[in-house]
Amino acid sequence: MEKQELSPKVLAAYKAVAELFMEGADLSSLTVSEITARAGIGKGTVYDYFANKEEMLAGALYHEMDVVCAELYKQLQKKRNLYEKMEQILVDMEEHMQEVGCAFKVLHLLMDNSQVSKQLRELFRRRKDNEIPLFALLRELIIEELGEDISLSGEDITYLVMNTVSRLICYAMYLNQDEAVRSFDTKTMRERLCRDICRDVEENRQPGED
Amino acid sequence: MEKQELSPKVLAAYKAVAELFMEGADLSSLTVSEITARAGIGKGTVYDYFANKEEMLAGALYHEMDVVCAELYKQLQKKRNLYEKMEQILVDMEEHMQEVGCAFKVLHLLMDNSQVSKQLRELFRRRKDNEIPLFALLRELIIEELGEDISLSGEDITYLVMNTVSRLICYAMYLNQDEAVRSFDTKTMRERLCRDICRDVEENRQPGED
Amino acid sequence: MEKQELSPKVLAAYKAVAELFMEGADLSSLTVSEITARAGIGKGTVYDYFANKEEMLAGALYHEMDVVCAELYKQLQKKRNLYEKMEQILVDMEEHMQEVGCAFKVLHLLMDNSQVSKQLRELFRRRKDNEIPLFALLRELIIEELGEDISLSGEDITYLVMNTVSRLICYAMYLNQDEAVRSFDTKTMRERLCRDICRDVEENRQPGED
Amino acid sequence: MEKQELSPKVLAAYKAVAELFMEGADLSSLTVSEITARAGIGKGTVYDYFANKEEMLAGALYHEMDVVCAELYKQLQKKRNLYEKMEQILVDMEEHMQEVGCAFKVLHLLMDNSQVSKQLRELFRRRKDNEIPLFALLRELIIEELGEDISLSGEDITYLVMNTVSRLICYAMYLNQDEAVRSFDTKTMRERLCRDICRDVEENRQPGED
DNA sequence: TATGAATGAGATTTCATTCAT
DNA sequence: AATGAATGAAATCTCATTCAT
Numbered sequence: 001m002e003k004q005e006l007s008p009k010v011l012a013a014y015k016a017v018a019e020l021f022m023e024g025a026d027l028s029s030l031t032v033s034e035i036t037a038r039a040g041i042g043k044g045t046v047y048d049y050f051a052n053k054e055e056m057l058a059g060a061l062y063h064e065m066d067v068v069c070a071e072l073y074k075q076l077q078k079k080r081n082l083y084e085k086m087e088q089i090l091v092d093m094e095e096h097m098q099e100v101g102c103a104f105k106v107l108h109l110l111m112d113n114s115q116v117s118k119q120l121r122e123l124f125r126r127r128k129d130n131e132i133p134l135f136a137l138l139r140e141l142i143i144e145e146l147g148e149d150i151s152l153s154g155e156d157i158t159y160l161v162m163n164t165v166s167r168l169i170c171y172a173m174y175l176n177q178d179e180a181v182r183s184f185d186t187k188t189m190r191e192r193l194c195r196d197i198c199r200d201v202e203e204n205r206q207p208g209e210d
Numbered sequence: 211m212e213k214q215e216l217s218p219k220v221l222a223a224y225k226a227v228a229e230l231f232m233e234g235a236d237l238s239s240l241t242v243s244e245i246t247a248r249a250g251i252g253k254g255t256v257y258d259y260f261a262n263k264e265e266m267l268a269g270a271l272y273h274e275m276d277v278v279c280a281e282l283y284k285q286l287q288k289k290r291n292l293y294e295k296m297e298q299i300l301v302d303m304e305e306h307m308q309e310v311g312c313a314f315k316v317l318h319l320l321m322d323n324s325q326v327s328k329q330l331r332e333l334f335r336r337r338k339d340n341e342i343p344l345f346a347l348l349r350e351l352i353i354e355e356l357g358e359d360i361s362l363s364g365e366d367i368t369y370l371v372m373n374t375v376s377r378l379i380c381y382a383m384y385l386n387q388d389e390a391v392r393s394f395d396t397k398t399m400r401e402r403l404c405r406d407i408c409r410d411v412e413e414n415r416q417p418g419e420d
Numbered sequence: 421m422e423k424q425e426l427s428p429k430v431l432a433a434y435k436a437v438a439e440l441f442m443e444g445a446d447l448s449s450l451t452v453s454e455i456t457a458r459a460g461i462g463k464g465t466v467y468d469y470f471a472n473k474e475e476m477l478a479g480a481l482y483h484e485m486d487v488v489c490a491e492l493y494k495q496l497q498k499k500r501n502l503y504e505k506m507e508q509i510l511v512d513m514e515e516h517m518q519e520v521g522c523a524f525k526v527l528h529l530l531m532d533n534s535q536v537s538k539q540l541r542e543l544f545r546r547r548k549d550n551e552i553p554l555f556a557l558l559r560e561l562i563i564e565e566l567g568e569d570i571s572l573s574g575e576d577i578t579y580l581v582m583n584t585v586s587r588l589i590c591y592a593m594y595l596n597q598d599e600a601v602r603s604f605d606t607k608t609m610r611e612r613l614c615r616d617i618c619r620d621v622e623e624n625r626q627p628g629e630d
Numbered sequence: 631m632e633k634q635e636l637s638p639k640v641l642a643a644y645k646a647v648a649e650l651f652m653e654g655a656d657l658s659s660l661t662v663s664e665i666t667a668r669a670g671i672g673k674g675t676v677y678d679y680f681a682n683k684e685e686m687l688a689g690a691l692y693h694e695m696d697v698v699c700a701e702l703y704k705q706l707q708k709k710r711n712l713y714e715k716m717e718q719i720l721v722d723m724e725e726h727m728q729e730v731g732c733a734f735k736v737l738h739l740l741m742d743n744s745q746v747s748k749q750l751r752e753l754f755r756r757r758k759d760n761e762i763p764l765f766a767l768l769r770e771l772i773i774e775e776l777g778e779d780i781s782l783s784g785e786d787i788t789y790l791v792m793n794t795v796s797r798l799i800c801y802a803m804y805l806n807q808d809e810a811v812r813s814f815d816t817k818t819m820r821e822r823l824c825r826d827i828c829r830d831v832e833e834n835r836q837p838g839e840d
Numbered sequence: 841t842a843t844g845a846a847t848g849a850g851a852t853t854t855c856a857t858t859c860a861t
Numbered sequence: 862a863a864t865g866a867a868t869g870a871a872a873t874c875t876c877a878t879t880c881a882t
Binding site for chain 4: 444445446447448449527528530531532533534535545550574575578579582583585586587589590592593594596598601603604609612616620
């Protein structure tokens with residue numbers, strides 16, 4: 001679905017950025033030295049492929065989100081319904097904040113005013129469908145749930161997607177809190193969220209179809 | 211409700227940070243010089259009050275969020291019901307992404323891995339109620355709507371707060387899009403969100419009342 | 421004759437540049453570290469006073485040429501006539517390629533395409549009389565020799581100045597050769613040049629006076 | 631008169647350097663990439679023929695000066711006397727600062743302290759006659775003017791050559807000024823210079839021969 | 841022989857922080 | 862208490878040079 005011909009050096013850099021990012025590094029204090037050391041490539045090599053550090057970071061995160069979402073989508077196909085798929089996403093977010101969490105961190109980053117954020121938005125803007133992979137993924141899941149024959153308008157589906165994304169973000173915020181101060185145990189929280197997401201989707205099912 | 215005895219120099223610094231932040235400055239590339247120049251104070255003065263730059267930034271944003279939320283709360287008292295209050299918040303977010311938007315930016319910042327974010331989380335952790343003002347504000351609004359005599363559990367209210375936050379985040383995401391690609395016009399979006407927030411709250415009203 | 425209020429840090433930097441330059445350093449491979457180490461100031465200090473390295477170098481050389489020419493002019497007043505003054509200049513050029521030589525190196529630099537050269541030309545362009553100090557010095561010497569009452573046109577004097585400069589360049593070229601291959605001994609060379617310079621000046625004395 | 635067996639790759643590099651140099655590039659900020667890109671050869675190829683960048687630059691300029699002077703000499707043979715030849719040189723310097731100008735730029739470079747200058751001086755030192763082509767050219771012109779049977783000493787001719795070179799350098803300096811501040815129109819300047827150069831040569835003609 | 845991807849030393853420049861005033 | 866000149870650590874980025882192909 002994407003350009004396949006990424007040089008091994010670029011891939012090494014991307015991998016290093018993704019790793020560091022998932023390990024909790026702060027993007028704005030990540031240095032080129034750190035990244036290239038981790039990637040096992042020369043410091044100057046980065047500048048053979050990118051105009052500057054920010055371009056590399058944006059490229060890495062763009063690529064990472066694509067990869068993570070594609071992988072996630074594949075795994076979610078094993079689940080039977082939206083509830084289970086959402087549950088899986090939430091469990092993933094909790095267990096390995098790494099993989100799925102990374103997609104959310106990138107989503108978060110997109111609302112920054114940092115230089116990396118600007119470059120990243122530019123990358124997404126250039127896509128044919130102009131849609132962030134995470135959004136595209138959720139759109140897909142919702143459509144699958146409603147069935148191909150739904151007559152729901154594009155606007156309504158977009159609203160459902162945004163609604164779902166924002167609930168997931170909320171869950172990320174919840175996970176981000178100290179465990180000590182959480183009012184809910186995580187399982188309860190997950191159940192309520194999945195229930196509400198599914199309810200919102202069901203409500204939008206064509207009334208006449210029922 | 212807060213320490214009142216803030217030195218005028220500190221207040222000047224806080225004000226400068228808040229202004230720059232609201233004008234869209236990227237926190238991680240904000241310099242002490244920029245801030246003190248804007249504040250009209252000496253560069254060294256900052257270090258008479260704060261251990262380092264990050265502490266100052268965190269202090270400024272912490273303070274700003276308090277002030278903004280207190281002000282917002284006061285203004286919302288003029289509205290008659292939750293729907294109108296929420297509508298007001300959403301309108302504020304659009305019109306002056308500045309003031310209310312600032313609170314969301316801080317909320318956003320809280321999920322970072324930056325040094326400022328860590329210090330800011332620490333500040334909130336030290337609060338007596340350990341609650342972020344924006345959340346406290348929404349909790350207040352919901353309780354007011356449901357009436358004092360509700361028998362809703364704390365958990366339920368917390369969930370309603372999160373649910374509301376997620377709707378607001380949804381709106382922030384919507385506003386963050388290029389106008390060209392938005393599926394809805396802003397007014398429709400606002401109405402849907404307010405409607406859904408109120409419905410979710412109403413659904414949680416005393417079960418026995420049903 | 422010039423701005424007197426140069427900060428001691430700036431003066432230290434200027435002095436270091438002048439020293440290194442006179443010791444034969446290549447301007448384009450001179451580093452900020454070398455300069456500030458020699459000047460005994462911090463590396464960053466340079467950037468409190470100059471926008472970049474080139475601006476500092478140009479400033480230093482501009483200042484140095486002024487100082488050297490002023491000093492040279494003072495010393496030449498002790499000599500009785502043009503011949504002796506020229507001889508003194510040539511001896512200076514040989515003995516301390518340092519002081520007078522520096523002025524010639526700057527003159528030379530002015531014909532470069534380097535960034536420093538551009539900045540330096542800009543500095544000279546901003547002068548009120550728009551004249552390079554070395555040229556101004558020679559003009560002065562020639563006018564003194566011819567007496568105040570000369571009716572020589574400005575163009576004629578300018579041509580005499582250039583003629584003199586070319587003789588001095590000739591000597592610089594001579595000194596620049598390996599001693600082994602010089603056709604003349606230095607003293608003979610000096611005498612020829614001084615003789616020719618004076619002859620050219622005398623020839624331009626009022627024709628009617630003859 | 632020179633090594634003929636220059637590899638086509640080397641010639642391409644030389645040509646590229648000469649072009650860039652004549653277009654006004656600053657030697658010290660010229661990169662190997664720029665040169666090889668212009669030459670249409672691989673970056674590594676340079677190091678099959680030269681020990682380092684400086685050696686290549688020096689080689690290119692050395693070669694260029696030879697070529698330019700040989701070409702210039704050929705063209706000057708069409709002129710009848712020294713005055714016309716000098717005039718031609720001066721006109722060339724003005725019109726296409728490129729070709730003849732290049733020889734002067736190299737001459738200028740020879741008085742630098744840069745690495746390239748050192749290597750270039752070394753190259754000239756290894757010549758059988760140890761003479762810079764431009765000097766040799768002028769020596770030839772002067773001897774032609776004075777006639778083969780002159781009994782002028784080598785020293786006297788060398789002095790005349792240096793005198794001529796320095797006048798030409800002076801003209802280059804004059805051309806290098808902003809047109810706005812030149813005291814003379816170019817034609818007048820040229821005439822005076824040619825007149826004085828010829829006069830200086832004539833004066834040295836054997837008096838007894840007259 | 842020729843290439844150009846890769847390297848990393850080293851340059852410029854920024855900016856948080858200190859401290860004499 | 863307040864200042865801002867001075868510092869130097871550390872970051873980004875360049876580019877001469879190497880070397881596997």
